[in-house]
Amino acid sequence: MLKFWKKKPAEPTPAPPAEAPAADVPPPLPPAPAATTMDAPAPAPEIESPGADETGAAAAETEALPAKRGWRERLAGSSLGRGLGALFQRNPKLDDDLLDELETTLISADVGVEASTALVEALRKRMHKREFADAAALRKALREALVTLLKPVERPLDIAGRKPFVVLTVGINGVGKTTTIGKLARRWRDEGRSVLLAAGDTFRAAAVEQLKTWGDRNGVPVISQGQDADAASVIFDALQAARSRGADVLVADTAGRLHTQGGLMDELGKIARVLKKLDPDAPHEVLMVIDGTTGQNAVNQVRQFRQVAGVTGLVVTKLDGTAKGGVVFALAREFGLPIRFVGLGETATDLRAFDAAAFVDGVLPATGHG
Numbered sequence: 001m002l003k004f005w006k007k008k009p010a011e012p013t014p015a016p017p018a019e020a021p022a023a024d025v026p027p028p029l030p031p032a033p034a035a036t037t038m039d040a041p042a043p044a045p046e047i048e049s050p051g052a053d054e055t056g057a058a059a060a061e062t063e064a065l066p067a068k069r070g071w072r073e074r075l076a077g078s079s080l081g082r083g084l085g086a087l088f089q090r091n092p093k094l095d096d097d098l099l100d101e102l103e104t105t106l107i108s109a110d111v112g113v114e115a116s117t118a119l120v121e122a123l124r125k126r127m128h129k130r131e132f133a134d135a136a137a138l139r140k141a142l143r144e145a146l147v148t149l150l151k152p153v154e155r156p157l158d159i160a161g162r163k164p165f166v167v168l169t170v171g172i173n174g175v176g177k178t179t180t181i182g183k184l185a186r187r188w189r190d191e192g193r194s195v196l197l198a199a200g201d202t203f204r205a206a207a208v209e210q211l212k213t214w215g216d217r218n219g220v221p222v223i224s225q226g227q228d229a230d231a232a233s234v235i236f237d238a239l240q241a242a243r244s245r246g247a248d249v250l251v252a253d254t255a256g257r258l259h260t261q262g263g264l265m266d267e268l269g270k271i272a273r274v275l276k277k278l279d280p281d282a283p284h285e286v287l288m289v290i291d292g293t294t295g296q297n298a299v300n301q302v303r304q305f306r307q308v309a310g311v312t313g314l315v316v317t318k319l320d321g322t323a324k325g326g327v328v329f330a331l332a333r334e335f336g337l338p339i340r341f342v343g344l345g346e347t348a349t350d351l352r353a354f355d356a357a358a359f360v361d362g363v364l365p366a367t368g369h370g
């Protein structure tokens, strides 16, 4: 795998903050000592921490939320869920036409031509060998084949081995990076870990504000320097703060970018190089966020980011609603990269650790119609 920052000589360390983070931060973490390396003055990072009121309000709001809705409820509306439901609901005859229809359903739900053809041809052979008594038996075999395809990428993200565990999120604009970071902050906070967020999307003031809002809502501090700050510098400061406060996990946001934006792609390399000055193994996870409604283009995105940014895990968002759903299978087959989480909605609790069987049950329930 190409990780260009490992090949290039190191760059000068970005200017760390002239001062330690402000002292008025409510301490979920111990106060930070002054920065140790100083080349040039830089704005002191802002650290946003929620007030007690807001945290209380957030907790109350959470209690009022409806119980976490299940995978099936969220995925049934996807075109894969609807397509497979429609296919098997009408008690079809087991024949080649049914398999042709199945293939069309899979392809049009973004499973990808290759993966769909391979799946269907394997089932067709078994059908011709009379392995299936009826369409229900075919459905069962399909379900197993789908789970088998996804099982290898069901590898949960384990953040326990490093402290702080550093997660760098990457991806194109609008895929759900910031939202996913907010959800991760909530998840890990709920697990009793101390979490710090880094506002590394310095392109738009709104991006920093958006992350701060997530931090406020979930009682998690956010390190930022505001719009136009150097992203590598912000994230470097954040790692210093995370270390000195003994945080368990640091999650860094970055600006969305396209592979054609050379400067921005280079910035990802710079961020990683700079983190390595503090921890040679950081970032411990390069989490690429993919919009589940993107379709086959998602495969191209992963290919490109993997080459420059050394992606180690994926999050597929927006699988609720109008997503086709099949892209998860296409990604699993094409890359074998772990799918760490899936986004099944817009709120803080709508992130699930990826579960192959639950996902397949969501689009093709084991029993019953639809």
Ligand SMILES: Nc1nc2c(ncn2[C@@H]2O[C@H](COP(=O)(O)OP(=O)(O)O)[C@@H](O)[C@H]2O)c(=O)[nH]1
Binding pocket: 171, 172, 173, 174, 175, 176, 177, 178, 179, 180, 256, 289, 317, 318, 319, 320, 321, 342, 343, 344, 345, 346, 350
């Ligand atoms: N329905 C749904 N919307 C999502 C999900 N994740 C993110 N979004 C929405 O996608 C939009 C862009 O998200 P954002 O986090 O700002 O994307 P970023 O540009 O990658 O940081 C926002 O309106 C989010 O609420 C999800 O899992 N389901």
Ligand SMILES: [Mg+2]
Binding pocket: 177, 178, 179, 201, 207, 253
């Ligand atoms: Mg964002």
